[in-house]
Amino acid sequence: MILLDQKALKDCIKDAVREELHLFIxxxxxxxxxxxxxxxxxxxTKKEMADELDISLVSLTEWMxxxxxxxxxxxxxxxxxxxxxxxxxxNFNHNRGGK
Numbered sequence: 190m191i192l193l194d195q196k197a198l199k200d201c202i203k204d205a206v207r208e209e210l211h212l213f214i215x216x217x218x219x220x221x222x223x224x225x226x227x228x229x230x231x232x233x234t235k236k237e238m239a240d241e242l243d244i245s246l247v248s249l250t251e252w253m254x255x256x257x258x259x260x261x262x263x264x265x266x267x268x269x270x271x272x273x274x275x276x277x278x279x280n281f282n283h284n285r286g287g288k
Contacts, residue, residue, distance in 0.1 A: 232261065232268035241271060242278075 193201065233241065238258075239249045252258050253267075258274045260267050 230270050230272055233271055235267055235269075238269040238271070238274065242274075 235246060235249055239246050242249065244252075249258075253260055258269070258277050260269050262268075
C-alpha cells in the first residue's frame, strides 16, 4: 500500500487533471479543425413514429413487443430513431420474404 502525504496527493491530482484536460482540449481542437458536423438524428415519439409508418399506436406497440422495431426508453418515455426503424423494417421484410 502506498501512503501519500497531502502535498504528494495534491500533485498527483493536479497531474491527472492536467492530463485529462490536455486530452479533452486536443479532442476539441480536432473537432474544430474538422468542418464536418456529426449528423444527429431527431428522435420521434410513439405518435410521430406511428404517423410516419402509417400504422396505429396499437400496432406500433405490438411491433415493439415483438422486437420488430428498435426503440429507446428515456425515463418513462419511448423514442425512435427513424433511420434505425426503417433499416430494421427493411431487414425484417427481407428476412420474412416480403418486398
